[in-house]
Amino acid sequence: MYIKNGIIITEDDMFRGFIGIDDGIISMIGTGDPPDETKDDIDADKNLVTPGFIDIHCHGGGGARFEDDPMTAYRAHLLNGTTGIVPTIGYNMTEEKFLKAVSGVADMSETGILGINCEGPFINPEYGADTRLARRYTPEEAKRIYKAGKGRILIWMFSPEVEEADDILTFILSKPEIIPCAGHTECSGRQLKGIKLICHLFDAMGPKERKIPAIHENGTAESVLTSDELYAELIADSKGIHVPGNLLKIAYRCLGDRCIVISDAISTEEGDSDINYNERGELAGSMLSVSKAVINMKNHTGISLPEAVRTGSLNPAKLLGLNERIGSIETGKDADIVIMDEHANVSAVMQKGKFVK
Numbered sequence: 001m002y003i004k005n006g007i008i009i010t011e012d013d014m015f016r017g018f019i020g021i022d023d024g025i026i027s028m029i030g031t032g033d034p035p036d037e038t039k040d041d042i043d044a045d046k047n048l049v050t051p052g053f054i055d056i057h058c059h060g061g062g063g064a065r066f067e068d069d070p071m072t073a074y075r076a077h078l079l080n081g082t083t084g085i086v087p088t089i090g091y092n093m094t095e096e097k098f099l100k101a102v103s104g105v106a107d108m109s110e111t112g113i114l115g116i117n118c119e120g121p122f123i124n125p126e127y128g129a130d131t132r133l134a135r136r137y138t139p140e141e142a143k144r145i146y147k148a149g150k151g152r153i154l155i156w157m158f159s160p161e162v163e164e165a166d167d168i169l170t171f172i173l174s175k176p177e178i179i180p181c182a183g184h185t186e187c188s189g190r191q192l193k194g195i196k197l198i199c200h201l202f203d204a205m206g207p208k209e210r211k212i213p214a215i216h217e218n219g220t221a222e223s224v225l226t227s228d229e230l231y232a233e234l235i236a237d238s239k240g241i242h243v244p245g246n247l248l249k250i251a252y253r254c255l256g257d258r259c260i261v262i263s264d265a266i267s268t269e270e271g272d273s274d275i276n277y278n279e280r281g282e283l284a285g286s287m288l289s290v291s292k293a294v295i296n297m298k299n300h301t302g303i304s305l306p307e308a309v310r311t312g313s314l315n316p317a318k319l320l321g322l323n324e325r326i327g328s329i330e331t332g333k334d335a336d337i338v339i340m341d342e343h344a345n346v347s348a349v350m351q352k353g354k355f356v357k
Helices: 070-079 095-106 139-148 165-173 220-225 245-258 290-301 305-311 314-320
Strands: 002-009 014-022 025-031 048-051 053-058 082-090 116-119 153-158 179-182 231-235 259-262 275-277 283-286 337-340 346-351
Touching: 002 305, 002 337, 048 305, 053 070, 053 116, 053 153, 053 259, 053 290, 053 314, 070 082, 070 346, 082 095, 082 314, 082 346, 095 116, 095 139, 139 165, 153 165, 165 179, 220 245, 231 245, 245 259, 245 290, 245 305, 245 314, 259 290, 259 305, 259 314, 290 305, 305 314
Parallel strands: 002 048, 053 082, 082 116, 116 153, 153 179, 231 259
Antiparallel strands: 002 014, 014 025, 048 337, 275 283, 337 346
16 A cells, blocks of 8 residues: 655655555655555645654653553554653652552553653652652662563663662663663763663753852753763653753754654643643643654754654654664654644554554
8 A cells, every 4th residue: 555645754855755555564665656556545635744753751641641541541642643652650659559550551562552661769859840759769669660560661760869879770770671761850960871861851950059150050951962872852842831942952953863852741732732730830741742742843943854753753763772663764664654734733643554543
C-alpha cells in the first residue's frame, strides 16, 4: 500500500511524495506519485506525513494517569501520534503506590510501550511541584523499584546533589539498560558526571539564589548547554510558560539534535490551555502531546520542520538506542507514521503498518 499526496518529512528534507509500506515496514519513499495503485492506498491530502512520535516523559493522558488507568493514558497519546512512549512514574506518591505503578506499566504488552521512566523518588525536595513525598535514597527501596520494573526501566532520574547521589548513580550504572537522568536539581557541572539525560531542562532547576548579587553564575542549565554529550528534555508548550521561546532557541543552538521535546503530560489537552496546575496552584506538567510540542518548538525557535520533527522522533530514538528501527521515515524501518496538519491536528496514525486512527 501507499500513503500518497502528502508532504513527507524525512530526517532532513520535506517534499510532496509517497511512502510504500509492506508487512509493516517502509519499503519505498519517493517524490511525486507512487508507481502504481493499490486498493488500500491512503490520500494524505497534502497534509504533513511524519514519523511516529516518541515521548520519553509522560505521566498520563485522556483524563487518566499511568498509575491509575494505563491503557486510557496510552491510547490517548497514541491517537495524538505518539507511537512509542515511556510512561513516567513520578516522585509524588508513596513507595507502595510507586511500586504498584511501575509494576503495572511493566506488565503492559502494547507495541508502543517502550519502557518505564522513573522520575525519582530520590530528588531534592526544593525543586518541583508538590515534593512532600520525595525521599532519601535507600538501597533497599531502589532494589524493590528495580524488581517491580521487571527489566523494563529505561530512564531513572535523581538529583545529583543529594547526599546519597554517588550511591544512586552507582546503582543505576550497574543496570546497563537504564539511562541515568538528572533533574529537579541545582547540581554543578562536576556533579553531572555519569549522567546522560537531563529531565525537563530549565524546569525545576536551580540555583534559586545567586551567590553574588548581579552576577550570573554557572548553574545547572549552563553546564548542560555547554556539554558535548548530554541529551536534554524540553517542555515546549504553546505559550512558552514552561520554557520561554528564547530559551528553547538557545537550547537548540547549543545542543542541536540532543534536544528532545516531551509532553510531561498529566493528561491531554482539553480546552484552550496545554499547561497544567495542581491543586496547590503549582505548575505541574502539561496537557501536551509530542505532536503539538513539535509544532510549538518550530514556532518558538524558527527551526525547520524536519529539525523540529526530529526533536520528537529521531532524537529520542537515538537516546534509547532504537533509531535503527524507529524514529524517522526511512526504508527498512517500522511503518510508524502520522498524518497531521501544520497545527498538529492528527488525522491518521499508523503503528507497525496498521492504522490505529
